[in-house]
Amino acid sequence: xxxxxxxxxxxxxxxxxxxxxxxxxxxxxxxxxxxxxxxxxxxxxxxxxxxxxxxxxxxxxxxxxxxxxxxxxxxxxxxxxxxxxxxxxxxxxxxxxxxxxxxxxxxxxxxxxxxxxxxxxxxxxxxxxxxxxxxxxxxxxxxxxxxxxxxxx
Numbered sequence: 001x002x003x004x005x006x007x008x009x010x011x012x013x014x015x016x017x018x019x020x021x022x023x024x025x026x027x028x029x030x031x032x033x034x035x036x037x038x039x040x041x042x043x044x045x046x047x048x049x050x051x052x053x054x055x056x057x058x059x060x061x062x063x064x065x066x067x068x069x070x071x072x073x074x075x076x077x078x079x080x081x082x083x084x085x086x087x088x089x090x091x092x093x094x095x096x097x098x099x100x101x102x103x104x105x106x107x108x109x110x111x112x113x114x115x116x117x118x119x120x121x122x123x124x125x126x127x128x129x130x131x132x133x134x135x136x137x138x139x140x141x142x143x144x145x146x147x148x149x150x151x152x153x
Contacts (some may be wrong), residue, residue: 004016010017010123012042014038016030016055016056016059017034019055019056023131025105027133028093030062031058031059031062031063032059032062032065032066032067034059034061035050035059035060035095036063036066036070037068040068040070042069046072047070047071047072047073048070048071048072048076049071049072049073049074049150049153050063050064050071050073050075050111051075051077051146052074052075052076052077052079053076053077053078053079053133053135054077054078054079054080054100054132054133055080057076057079057080057081057082058080058081060076060079060081061076061079061080061081061082061084062070062081062084064093064095065085065089065093068093068094068095071095072096072153073095073096073097073098073150073153074095074096074097074098075097075098075099075100075146075149076097076099076100076112077099077100077101077117077134077135078100078101078102078105078108078109078112078132078133078134079108080108082111082115082116083110083111083115085115087114087115087118088118088124088130090115090116090118090119091118091119091120092096093120095119096149096152096153097119097121097123098122098123098125098145098146098149099116099119099120099122099124099125100116100124100125100127100134100135100142101113101124101125101126101127101130101134101144102126102127102129102130102131102132102133102134102137103126103127103128103129103130104129104130104131105130105131105132105134107132108132109126112124123149125141125145127142
């Protein structure tokens with residue numbers, strides 16, 4: 001635990017509106033604005049890294065295309081909403097990316113491999129024999145990949 005705390009500082013887990021125990025935001029409120037206000041509230045000295053598994057892609061994907069300059073990196077984990085942007089837009093992103101997905105995730109693996117591989121310098125990690133929530137199938141590989149990525153920022 002001490003080793004982990006030394007390598008990762010200031011982690012915040014956000015219960016997104018409409019998920020977990022949070023109430024939903026109004027359907028017309030831009031999700032990327034919600035994340036922007038959340039990040040600005042903490043007034044970080046260094047840009048944060050967003051880790052966005054699955055449904056949180058509904059917030060993260062529009063955010064990274066609107067406010068990439070506010071981030072230090074992005075770790076999409078088989079996120080939804082990748083198809084909301086044209087494939088050519090991914091090649092224009094200037095943001096460190098670690099894309100993680102499960103080998104057996106038939107729905108999201110093709111999208112991750114196709115779209116996120118277009119981000120310049122993106123690192124893709126396929127977790128062998130893993131499903132959609134791939135970090136649960138091999139937490140050791142998930143943590144080592146994440147910590148290695150964070151150490152490069």
